[in-house]
Amino acid sequence: MSSDHLNPESDSFESRPSFCIGQHDSNRFETLTDGQYSYVLNSGFNFVTTPITNQHFFNRVVDLYKSHLQEREQWAQERGLTAAQRSNPSLPGPVVSTLTNKDTSYFPSSYVGALVAYSSPWIDLCSSDPLISSISRQVLNLEITYANFCGARSIIIPGPREDSGRGVAQYARAVQECMEVTTQTNIIIHMPMYREPGLEEKVETLSSLFREANDAEAEEKATKEIDLFGAWDSWHTIRSVCTYNTMLFVALRIPRRLPETDLQERWFAEPLHYLSLTKDIFQDNRAGHPTLSRNHQALITRYMRLKNSPWLFLTDVGPDTQNLNEAPGKMAIDFPSLSEAKQALKENRKPHMPPQNAYLGYIKYVERQQPPYSAMESPALTSFQDWLQSPLQPLSDNLESATYEMFEGDPVKYDQYEAAVTEAMAEWKLLNKPTSSATAEAPNCRELICAVAGAGRGPLVTRVLRAAERTGTAIQMWALEKNQNAYVYLLRQNEREWGNRVTVVKTDMREWEGPRLAANKDVITKVDILVTELLGSFGDNELSPECLDGIQRHIAPRPHGISIPQSYTAHLSPISTPRIHADLSARAASGDANAFETPWVVRLFAMDFVAQKVPGHARFQQAWEFVHPVEVSRADDFAAEHGRAKKYCTVGGGAMTGSSGTNDHNARHCHLTFVCRTRGVVHGLAGFFESVLYAPQVQGKEPVEISILPDQIDRKSKDMISWFPIFFPLKQPLYFPQDAELEVSMWRQTDDTKVWYEWIVEAYAWVGPNARIKVGASEMHSSRKLACLM
């Protein structure tokens, strides 16, 4: 492979995720000088972190705390108080006075926006000591407001030190307060993926400084079972308290031992701003160079596929800027030492450039190893990631040509349709050989009557004609279209492409009078094969059942008449998708009362399927099915009613409010149980569909299908891009503990004029072999106000 694939001007250029890599020094106590900053950037890093305050400030706070303890001790002694009385919470705590220029070397500058501010790790917001937590909160407020003043675009706050409920709520409250000040600054919580025993970040905090010998507690902690989802849970508490603020992100510390995929996927769905890599997750290869395990590489590759791929920062891997600091004004980069110059020459680089950083070099190598973007990851498609589209109203709105063109751009779908029609025609010929009993009323066995209803710009017409040619079937071809503009296009296509073989009718398919015999135009006959493409992301959500009901009276009666598609099913799976929840919350806050009641069409990407596949419970479960033609004696009644005749006024008195019940038979209901092994939170239901376009009656022949189910699409209709999933949101995220079951109830509701969905999720937990307790439930949601109009 030539290097052309790396040249963006070249035809063979392959784009791939690019890495933005930063440097973080956990021992840094001063902001980098201009010289130091250039030095680090020259080492190849894209950005650098900076502390907000310095050692002077740290000492000042420690002194404040000490002197307060003394003051309190003296006060207590004077009064001869007991130990219990001494911890009197009514005694005001110390007040950290405002910053001075001695407390910081971080100031507004031309590149301050490029520095990522990192707040002091020595505070402990979770402390159960009210003095320490109060001081910590004050320090955090001072630092955040100051960094915000200086122009920081991003501020990283070290995450809580523990995952117990008590401290975390306190921590979350402090972060929430900060976010009220910093409306233009990203706040990023530095969280471990999970707390790795023995590999926790070791930081000297106010708590550890002043803690009396408490080794027992520490030991107890170490021997405790690892709580894999504990850190995620803390993060969940923090962002919930911050009401999914879209300026709140995670910097995720990659652990040395990667946990189960479930946890990796959980974090994948969270708003990752940074991945943080410490020195100790690297392993030396045989040549002594730092490398990452295959699993670590795979993790990075996975995370870097996100639309907004996270930045990386390397902690404590050099270059060492501390020594450069020793002679301020006389920068090491200007005056390399003799040995440095010699080394630089040896490495064939300019002597004032810093030496190549081995860790950085390795990460840049990993960057080059990223697989190029596939066709499915083209920028056009990637831009749809997690982007909410309002559902179509195909019946009441007329689509534009460009929309049709986009639909037509999916060869997979139309190939499947052509295959289905081909199979149907072949079988029809086989099963319906001409007999003497054929009458004008019965299907004309020499000329098969085909109709495409809702023909749009005609792609299905082309496929039906092609199938007829392939199978040598004589057909009479009808194309129906209600969109007067698409009708013009169809007439032109008929002239230019279809050799005037098609009868094009401008009509709503539900009002069509039916096909006429070619031999005698006065005789109305029936359609043998009706082809439609009315399916939405959830199958029936664009009213395919109602439209097909409306034209069903023109389909030849069983066993002749065929509808392609023959049947379709809707499928659900509960998902965690915090970014979309944040998006919807923002919409709701800015006045969209229906944000959480809308079934959104969305290319779900940064999400986590919370349900597992276990015996008896699939991850994706079928909600309901529609089969066409509707096989009941009353089918004609329905058709007549849908044909706007509505003679049957006594029908359906018990239907939905104000409805005459003519569409009651298209209502559906399902109750599904999903199993969740680990704790988590559900933000809504992902919806998909599958359809049997045609199932041959001949034994041993496979049905022709299309599917957008994640676990079926590759088998049934690989690379089909016409449909994104549908998303039914929940107003309130529903938290559930481990060993939970989510019970999903969903309704497809109908009245005379519209169709909508209602959904509710209930959470249960197994707490013993036979004991299941309810732990919560969502509200009842309804898209009635945004219903699809008939």
Add this chain to the structure above:
Amino acid sequence: MSSDHLNPESDSFESRPSFCIGQHDSNRFETLTDGQYSYVLNSGFNFVTTPITNQHFFNRVVDLYKSHLQEREQWAQERGLTAAQRSNPSLPGPVVSTLTNKDTSYFPSSYVGALVAYSSPWIDLCSSDPLISSISRQVLNLEITYANFCGARSIIIPGPREDSGRGVAQYARAVQECMEVTTQTNIIIHMPMYREPGLEEKVETLSSLFREANDAEAEEKATKEIDLFGAWDSWHTIRSVCTYNTMLFVALRIPRRLPETDLQERWFAEPLHYLSLTKDIFQDNRAGHPTLSRNHQALITRYMRLKNSPWLFLTDVGPDTQNLNEAPGKMAIDFPSLSEAKQALKENRKPHMPPQNAYLGYIKYVERQQPPYSAMESPALTSFQDWLQSPLQPLSDNLESATYEMFEGDPVKYDQYEAAVTEAMAEWKLLNKPTSSATAEAPNCRELICAVAGAGRGPLVTRVLRAAERTGTAIQMWALEKNQNAYVYLLRQNEREWGNRVTVVKTDMREWEGPRLAANKDVITKVDILVTELLGSFGDNELSPECLDGIQRHIAPRPHGISIPQSYTAHLSPISTPRIHADLSARAASGDANAFETPWVVRLFAMDFVAQKVPGHARFQQAWEFVHPVEVSRADDFAAEHGRAKKYCTVGGGAMTGSSGTNDHNARHCHLTFVCRTRGVVHGLAGFFESVLYAPQVQGKEPVEISILPDQIDRKSKDMISWFPIFFPLKQPLYFPQDAELEVSMWRQTDDTKVWYEWIVEAYAWVGPNARIKVGASEMHSSRKLACLM
């Protein structure tokens, strides 16, 4: 006792709850005729239930179901389908056609509003058979819309037949749909208090009619452990799906065996519209008359104390109206039989009056046995039950005379204040005998300087003067008041009542220049006893700490200066209060964005304390404490700052947004753990306070206290009515399973100008001896936008 106490015109009239008693016949299939209706009313009942549809309709629906099954069977046989295929959900179900005049004898009439409509008990909305649940839903819709049309004011719907999650969501959805039609009609769900094994209501339903022999299932159900809170849980699901609609109520069936008090109290908090009593809960006494157990009587007494006390209805206790029906047109009441007339004469009543109903007679006896309303249950106080009052802004608003007068009407509070001042004066005299070292700066030991800050109309001044008289203490009396209107009243009081012994100053106490020596008006001295009544329902919520800080510099230094109150504590308990939640939801829906962020003052009544008292965890837990004077070296600094001097600009850089931190020392935080044995739902936190007005230093003397804590008020300040509790609501009710713990975090936040609260509740469940799982959490709530202004 004469019967005068029953005469409302009499002075000794004692009012007590009055019962409204109805009659329900579970075998009634037709609406009562005018004659039957009069007959039942003449038996002494206040109202009667009526079915909405009749036997004809029932038969029609059963036939519809049967014929559909046949149709389906035939359809399946024709096609040779397997059993699995036969249950094809794509086959449209039967449609119940609209009602005709044959289906009902219920019509609009002059007394239709007095009839309580009772929907058909033979439907089964919970059925897992989609046909039955669909037919049931249609029947319900037909009946409810028809009853609504006829003018029914209340419609009772039999509750779900089971408490499993699946059916209940389906049931709830159906009720919700009904409530969209009936905006002027109360919908009442008939629920058992719990499902008593063997004593469940036996009703023939569509399900039971068509169920194949399924005795095993029934038996399994019978042997299952009783789920005491199951029925409540179902009701909770229903009303949650109906978003706490204020037109949705419960008709509660009283069980034969009363359950534990917890469950009785749980239902007490729910919107009870009816109590339903069946024949089988009565026991015959020795004379063969039906009676209720003591516990049943106590339960009724408890429930009847509600502001809107529930109505009662008796099921299947007669009088028998079925026989009256046999000769329509020839009403039995017009033409009593000979034997009836004879019996009536024997009983000394008019012959056309129906015989006395023994059950009704007994309930009327119970009514007469109700204890009369106490002073605490006066109509004025009862009207405050669960009525939300916005919190006062005593600092920024000037109160009106009537408000002061209301406060002054509570002798208990002022008696305690007088007792406290008396103790303080007595001790002061004891401990501060005149010494030669007394100077102008030191407290003047011959004349004690007392001040009432925020004197209002002067009730505390009167009490201090009285205490001085009682203890023979020479005092110099100051009264400070910022309200210019109350000031006028104080001057008048001084002239008329206090003999001009009081120096009245119109000032905000925080800006007062301090008392002057009587001997030399040029010398400013200190206050020995400062008396204030600044406490709110939560102690500090009306800014007592801030006000006392502002005047603290005028209090004599330790050990002389005394503040009455000396200290106060705030207390919390999580509660279930569905009615208040419904009220708040309605306010929020009609535009009050802060309804759920307001700490409401409310006389909590229809509520349930969800936490239990267990070792280590109280039901009421202390949040925090304030002690006065604030005992720190910086007290004068605070005072100076509160005196609007604000010299200390370097103080408090880490305080709340935009604050200089001068009031940081009055911020508080607590984290409390409450234990809940049974599952339930928490709607918010009830807040209370206690205060030590004065704690004598002399050993063995009890402190003088006031308290509004439910478990302390009787001991510390019985019958004190000045304060109702405070209520901190939760936006989303938080459900929790059995063996749960609720972790409450609350903050008292301050900035330079205001004080507010923040609160969050997290729910955990114990699922093993060492395993506690998180099951949910509320949002973070904040009253910042409604803060109390300084």
